[in-house]
């Protein structure tokens with residue numbers, strides 16, 4: 001039992017732990033196990049289907065949407081318990097659950113919810129996020145991909161970039177410019193797009209790691225039915241904010257990447273100067289700080305998720321969770337390498353755990369950019385949470401086509 005659990009939470013934790021122990025091992029990605037992208041996605045879909053069978057998928061989603069209709073603390077407890085296993089839940093699953101579902105549930109029509117909610121929860125449909133463009137990342141409202149109405153369809157032309165897992169996605173969530181004659185935040189609309197639509201081309205980007213988990217996505221006269229528009233024409237920014245808030249809020253939590261408990265256990269077993277690494281006061285202080293940060297982040301995240309479940313909007317507070325998590329993740333994975341001493345730099349053959357932590361360390365730098373770079377999140381927190389003076393925005397009320 002977690003020392004903070006109420007009796008009801010402890011009972012739920014015991015039930016979830018037992019179910020996970022019986023079901024998760026078939027799906028775990030073991031240390032050193034190399035899966036192709038297609039194998040990962042297939043395993044991720046299968047794990048989602050198993051979660052649905054067990055009644056643990058979409059814990060916060062209402063039963064009418066195929067979810068469990070559960071309480072916030074159940075979601076937090078299940079996340080913690082599930083986080084103890086290395087399961088296939090990368091962006092190929094996370095984008096559907098954490099971004100597509102919330103935006104469709106909040107801004108979509110009953111027919112759209114019916115079509116996509118259960119299928120996404122089951123893992124039958126996977127999603128990608130088609131937001132960033134070569135000249136619009138931090139300034140997402142600068143997008144240039146255009147959609148023009150033609151009868152019952154919209155015709156889309158332009159380019160997206162950094163589209164994670166688009167090469168394996170069935171559907172994409174897409175923001176485009178539908179009216180360039182109004183200021184930039186007002187002229188955008190939001191769609192879901194079938195990734196097999198003619199004219200839509202996904203080109204993988206080869207990364208330094210040798211992997212290609214993100215892509216450039218080109219649109220040439222891609223026809224999207226108006227029935228696939230989410231929200232009103234011109235309301236794209238509000239939809240995008242729902243997506244980004246979900247993305248930021250769902251980062252982190254205890255036991256997720258960079259979890260401290262494992263690291264404390266590792267330090268306690270690692271020989272150092274006749275004792276263990278945990279005997280070093282410097283290591284203890286670093287671990288204690290990281291633990292305190294992890295706990296603060298966990299409870300702050302739970303508080304904001306509770307606001308969302310009550311229909312309140314945490315707004316820029318969600319940026320605090322993302323900023324805190326990605327910075328701690330980088331610090332903790334760096335610390336995990338330091339505790340290993342020289343083996344952290346050059347692990348002995350077969351030490352797949354250290355190789356994974358090296359990967360974590362590199363990946364944590366990317367996460368400080370993905371979904372909102374540190375500097376941009378700090379600006380948002382300064383302006384919208386702390387009420388500090390805003391940045392100069394000369395383009396704010398100028399029609400987009402006159403910028």
Ligand SMILES: Cc1cc2nc3c(=O)[nH]c(=O)nc-3n(C[C@H](O)[C@H](O)[C@H](O)COP(=O)(O)OP(=O)(O)OC[C@H]3O[C@@H](n4cnc5c(N)ncnc54)[C@H](O)[C@@H]3O)c2cc1C
Pocket residue numbers: 128129130131132133134136137138139161162163164165214366367369370371372373374375376379391
């Ligand atoms: C691993 C990863 C996965 C991603 N997956 C997706 C995806 O699936 N779909 C998708 O659409 N996008 C995705 N992205 C793109 C991501 O959203 C953008 O990289 C991010 O928004 C930053 O945009 P940019 O890369 O264009 O950088 P820029 O916006 O050009 O920023 C460059 C630098 O300038 C700084 N900067 C910019 N504006 C300001 C400002 N106003 N004040 C202070 N500093 C500023 C930034 O902090 C940053 O350090 C992914 C990115 C990464 C790293």
